[in-house]
Amino acid sequence: MAVHLDTFYLDPDQDSTLQHRIKRAVVEGILSGRYRPGERMPSSRMLAKHLNISRITVTIAYTDLVADDYLVARGRSGYFVSDTAPSSPNFELPSEDSDSTFDWSRILNHRPPPASSITRPDNWQSYPYPFIYGQSDQSLFDHQNWRLCALQALGQRDFAALTLDQYERDDPKLIEYIQRNITTRRGIRARPENILVTMGAQNALWLTAQLLLTQRRIAVIENPGYRGFREILGETRCRTVEVDVDEDGLPPDKLPEQIDVVFTTPSHHSPTNASMPLERRKELLRLAGEKGFVIVEDDYEFELAFKRSPSPTLKSLDEAGCVVYIGSFSKSLFPGLRLGFMVAPTALIEQARALRSTIMRHPPWHIQRNAANFLSLGHYNAQINRMRKAYQRRRQAMEAAIEDCGLTYAVPAVSGGSCFWMKAPEGVDTEDLALALRTKGVVLEPGRSFYPPGQGPSNMYRLAYSSIATAKIPRGIELIAEEIANLD
Incomplete structure (x- = not known):
């Protein structure tokens, strides 16, 4: 039998090359049992036409699969699923939605600490004004x-x-x-x-x-x-x-x-x-x-x-x-x-x-x-020098923007580091502030999570500049100042 062309679909959202997507599709088909040993694969020309990609891309993918023993090449007959290809388990796997009936809460002696009431969004990099601490700027890395x-x-x-x-x-x-x-x-x-x-x-x-x-x-x-x-x-x-x-x-x-x-x-x-x-x-x-x-x-x-x-x-x-x-x-x-x-x-x-x-x-x-x-x-020392220069420019831009917008330091700014510890007016909850600012493309870190649970002031927050471009800092600080004024 032959593997039908219609079984091939390349997910456009996958973050990988076309060759990798073809290989993944074939491997998953073999491991799932849909493609069986001895079955003939579509020709490189037919599959390339079906997927609207280059034939050489399919050929390279097939060649790699032969090297890994998923496929075999048989002269002019084409490519076939290998008789010794890795296979799926010969027993039935439990369904993914099956749940354990064992009472793990009875046996586990570890209780993880409660999560902070607000966390940075997983997609913080997509925000135009990420004042996030501890993240690197890929443009500065060698x-x-x-x-x-x-x-x-x-x-x-x-x-x-x-x-x-x-x-x-x-x-x-x-x-x-x-x-x-x-x-x-x-x-x-x-x-x-x-x-x-x-x-x-x-x-x-x-x-x-x-x-x-x-x-x-x-x-x-x-x-x-x-x-x-x-x-x-x-x-x-x-x-x-x-x-x-x-x-x-x-x-x-x-x-x-x-x-x-x-x-x-x-x-x-x-x-x-x-x-x-x-x-x-x-x-x-x-x-x-x-x-x-x-x-x-x-x-x-x-x-x-x-x-x-x-x-x-x-x-x-x-x-x-x-x-x-x-x-x-x-x-x-x-x-x-x-x-x-x-x-x-x-x-x-x-x-x-x-x-x-x-x-x-x-x-x-x-x-x-x-x-x-x-x-x-010597690349490390060069990296440090590059970061210092970039961070110093960002720090100067942020200090100027903070002064222009009238924001308040909780601790006087010192030379170095990559952040500022800030204080909003009394009555402003920075967790509410952070959520409101997300709608405007700004991400900042509320300060309450740095104190013991249930303690600490609610108006502290941290502004970092390791992952935001210098040109975006002034507008980002303006948006923070405007939202603080709205909440005050």
């Missing part, structure tokens, strides 16, 4: 050199290392670059055994919390603060103390008497963007040495300092060895990379490596090697 580095990582010389089980080890090339370039830039002296590669800063924070905290220990976090901290600490069931930050970040004199671990973002506090002064950093370290608590330093956006050099890290000033340093490439490269690292005493790194191995051996080596190539060839 796609070509990243692709070349990926090809290099997949080359014959490195491929064996990428395909072997490396157990708990990290890519030594990436570790070497972090040791010689990233940590030294931040004034940190570290040996390879003091560095662990993680799946972003979130993973590093989780590992640290799991190792340092128990139900009987006390953790201090900043308020407002990175929401992920609360979720991570909730997993440890430790006692959490929220300390209110001011325009200089976490105030050491407000810390409680009993502390085991302090989590802080001194470079650019999340979400206020405040930078902790040097004297406050020294005082925090003095208290850590005196009281014997650990400081977990999330070195947030240290690369994005414009008018001045970034302040020394707590880790670089740490004489007692009580600081765990956490860094990430998410903001400087792109968030989807999910690659970070932690620097700590060898004893902690060894335990963190062992804990990491219980859930994953290591971050994928091909991602590590790709990043290592990109970093070591």
